[in-house]
Amino acid sequence: MVKQGEIIKINLNPERGHEQQGYRxxxxxxxxIISQVSNIAIFAPISNTKRDYPFYIPLKNTVTTGKVLLDQLVAVDYNARQYVSVETVDNDLLEELLMKVRAIFQKSS
Structure with a gap:
């Protein structure tokens, strides 16, 4: 089971349009609890984009490089695809990501 804060490499092909493709x-x-009940999890892609955007959060203290793209969340049945566990981020980074992703789901005024 993939755990919260864990970085994996997974191939989500086939994808369409502006969705990220390939083994990444x-x-x-x-x-x-989501994984335990439904066999899926919510993931954010990691990219080496140079663009700056409030919801692109740079990784810190990790072997994996890049930015977490919080505005491109996906629900994935990771058991139905091949994946490799890479590492788990530290608690400070995980807290920052979760705090910022909450803003995406706040009610607009």
């Missing part, structure tokens, strides 16, 4: 890193952001 994703970080699990959902609570582990």
């Amino acid at each position: 890193p994703y970080i699990c952001l959902s609570h582990e």
